[in-house]
Amino acid sequence: MKKSLVAVGVIVALGVVWTGTAWYTGKQLEGRMAEMVGNANAVLKKASPEAGLTLSYQDYHRGLFHSSMQLVIKPTAGMTSAILKPDQSIVFNEIIDHGPFPFAQLKKFNLLPSMASVHTTLVNNPTTKPLFDITKGLSFIDAQTRIGYSGDTSSDIDLLPLDYVKGEEKVAFSGGQFKADVDGKGDKISIRGEAQSGLVNTSNEYGQHVQMTFNGIKTEGDSSRSEFIERIGSQKASIEKLAISVEGKEMAVVEGLSINAKSELQEDKKHLSGQIDYTLNSLKVQNQDIGSGKLTLKIGNLDGAAVQEFSNKYNAESQKLLADPATAQNPEAYQQQIVELFAANLPLLLKGDPVITVAPLSWKNAKGESSFNLSLFLKDPALTTTEPTTPEEQLNRVVKSLDSKLVIPVDMATAFMTQVAQLEGYQPAEAAKLAEQQIKGLAAMGQMFRVTTMEDNKVVSSLQYANGQVTLNGQKMPLSDLLGMFGMPGIDDQSAPAPELEAPATPATPAVPQQ
Numbered sequence: 032m033k034k035s036l037v038a039v040g041v042i043v044a045l046g047v048v049w050t051g052t053a054w055y056t057g058k059q060l061e062g063r064m065a066e067m068v069g070n071a072n073a074v075l076k077k078a079s080p081e082a083g084l085t086l087s088y089q090d091y092h093r094g095l096f097h098s099s100m101q102l103v104i105k106p107t108a109g110m111t112s113a114i115l116k117p118d119q120s121i122v123f124n125e126i127i128d129h130g131p132f133p134f135a136q137l138k139k140f141n142l143l144p145s146m147a148s149v150h151t152t153l154v155n156n157p158t159t160k161p162l163f164d165i166t167k168g169l170s171f172i173d174a175q176t177r178i179g180y181s182g183d184t185s186s187d188i189d190l191l192p193l194d195y196v197k198g199e200e201k202v203a204f205s206g207g208q209f210k211a212d213v214d215g216k217g218d219k220i221s222i223r224g225e226a227q228s229g230l231v232n233t234s235n236e237y238g239q240h241v242q243m244t245f246n247g248i249k250t251e252g253d254s255s256r257s258e259f260i261e262r263i264g265s266q267k268a269s270i271e272k273l274a275i276s277v278e279g280k281e282m283a284v285v286e287g288l289s290i291n292a293k294s295e296l297q298e299d300k301k302h303l304s305g306q307i308d309y310t311l312n313s314l315k316v317q318n319q320d321i322g323s324g325k326l327t328l329k330i331g332n333l334d335g336a337a338v339q340e341f342s343n344k345y346n347a348e349s350q351k352l353l354a355d356p357a358t359a360q361n362p363e364a365y366q367q368q369i370v371e372l373f374a375a376n377l378p379l380l381l382k383g384d385p386v387i388t389v390a391p392l393s394w395k396n397a398k399g400e401s402s403f404n405l406s407l408f409l410k411d412p413a414l415t416t417t418e419p420t421t422p423e424e425q426l427n428r429v430v431k432s433l434d435s436k437l438v439i440p441v442d443m444a445t446a447f448m449t450q451v452a453q454l455e456g457y458q459p460a461e462a463a464k465l466a467e468q469q470i471k472g473l474a475a476m477g478q479m480f481r482v483t484t485m486e487d488n489k490v491v492s493s494l495q496y497a498n499g500q501v502t503l504n505g506q507k508m509p510l511s512d513l514l515g516m517f518g519m520p521g522i523d524d525q526s527a528p529a530p531e532l533e534a535p536a537t538p539a540t541p542a543v544p545q546q
Contacts, residue, residue, distance in 0.1 A: 182215025287312025
């Protein structure tokens, strides 16, 4: 009897503690909501000012074990959003189970104490109604987020499978699963997920039936807040296959497309570096195997403080442009002013004497592989106080050295141009003959103008530059001579005629500079 009373007493005591803690954590969460939304807006504004969006919350109702509210995404006041119109909004319902052991969390056998568990679904409103029409009234997004007492969040996000048919239009989607983890301060973010397949059938502007399918989309990334830029880290994205057909005829198939990007602080903690790798395993156009390609681009020695200054100025000015209705409603004018804005602030990025490397940019088919490699060492033009009067001085203000090489196998280029001609409607024999003529002509012209040489049936061009001295295909010359080869006058003589080139006696066997 006494043991029973003790057991009942313990259960009652635990119930009181649980109830009191749930009430406390619910109140604590309410008090921090404004702060959390404010932090989210600060990140959104800094990372994507061009989006022109603001996050807010409304209708917060706190209960003992559960609370509810709505998160609202709207265009920022006074700005034109690139995503939403002024009268549009995206709204999410948030159902919050209070800790320390939220019921939704217990259902998944997660026994770790937490402040709350939040269930997120999309609200059907005029903006999202087309999506609800496709999902037959269900929320396309369903997310469950665990909020720790330290403020850490862990979200499991499910995208609903779709199967929609209306006349000639069809949308099918396997659904997707994504996971996002964010620490309490928002310093560290981890996102990963995948979607198996999808299909879209529609009509283009010419009334043709277009079908697009994809398989195996994956993404994975980890980032952390940086002292100089918003975030540094790594991000991977890949797609196994993407196919596009028109009127039932396969137009293009992309296989094995992947992007791998990485940014980090260098050892001195003052400079930044980054690398991005593109890989394409196969490209087929109208059932022809065009080949595969890859690109590795590296940027190093970016001055962190200068990058931060560039980012602040660029973001501030771009927001001013978006706030101007006349500019925001004219895409061409906006793009032109954005380019001008970028160019005006570009010298800031040269403060750390950055290094740009392309190693390689390549394309490969059954007959060979073409490649381009580049190593470019830049420097801060602000360190040069005198006004440049020669091409050498102009270039030396921003370039320490350059080393590049282009290699194109003739057989590879001929096969590629043959495929291009066939895609344009030529018969195979005619396409092969035309391609051979084109490649031979281009190779001869390149040798005639001394910009390329022939080595082992490959068109080769190499260019090095340092301290005003150019080496083109092994031949040294001043920069002014190189500019003159292309009819470009020097800075100190804008009206000077270009020097005449000495053409070879026979175009079929052009003169090759001595190596």
